[in-house]
Amino acid sequence: MVAFFSAGPAVAATVAVTVDGIEPVPSTLYVALCQGGLSEAECRIGQDAPVRGPSQRVVFEDVAPGAYAVAAFQDQNGDRRLDRTGLGLPTEPYGFSGPSERTARPDFARAQVAVREPGLALRLRLTRALPRR
Numbered sequence: 001m002v003a004f005f006s007a008g009p010a011v012a013a014t015v016a017v018t019v020d021g022i023e024p025v026p027s028t029l030y031v032a033l034c035q036g037g038l039s040e041a042e043c044r045i046g047q048d049a050p051v052r053g054p055s056q057r058v059v060f061e062d063v064a065p066g067a068y069a070v071a072a073f074q075d076q077n078g079d080r081r082l083d084r085t086g087l088g089l090p091t092e093p094y095g096f097s098g099p100s101e102r103t104a105r106p107d108f109a110r111a112q113v114a115v116r117e118p119g120l121a122l123r124l125r126l127t128r129a130l131p132r133r
Contacts, residue, residue: 012062014119019072020055021126023093027051028080031058031072037108038096043071063119069111070097074126085130093126 017031032046047058051074073082073094083091098111113122 011065011117013065013115013117015060015063015068015070015115016057016119016121017060017070017072017097018055018057018121018123019095019126020123021093021095022051022054022056022074023076023126023132024054025051025076027074027076028078029056029058029072029074030080030082031070033060033063034069034071034108034111035066038069038071038106038111042108048075063115065116066114067112068097068115069108069113070122070124071111072096072124072126089129091130091133093128095124095126097122097124 015033019029019031022029028048029051030046030048032043034043036042045060047060049056049058074092076092077083082094085091096106096111097113113120
């Protein structure tokens with residue numbers, strides 16, 4: 001007797017991210033799901049929205065289960081990029097999933113979270129690497 005197993009429909013999850021620590025200035029919040037690393041090329045699933053308050057929720061639908069990291073930043077000058085100093089330190093508020101303390105440069109291994117069906121809800125806090133000028 002031969003048993004046949006068919007793969008069921010692809011399972012997708014919802015990822016709800018609440019971003020805290022948003023500064024009260026007219027700007028845009030960018031939030032991305034990253035796979036395999038934290039570079040721009042690895043953070044392909046993203047959303048942006050005008051800032052509406054000190055905390056904002058972003059929901060990603062139909063996310064394939066797997067290991068992801070969440071990256072967020074507040075674009076305060078409208079150039080659609082996280083601005084940095086010549087040494088690479090961010091000059092705009094930014095944050096990642098994972099532990100909130102920043103003792104070293106963020107890496108995917110520390111920021112990753114497991115996304116499974118039906119989904120995941122998490123919070124992250126934006127911080128500044130340098131004081132606001």
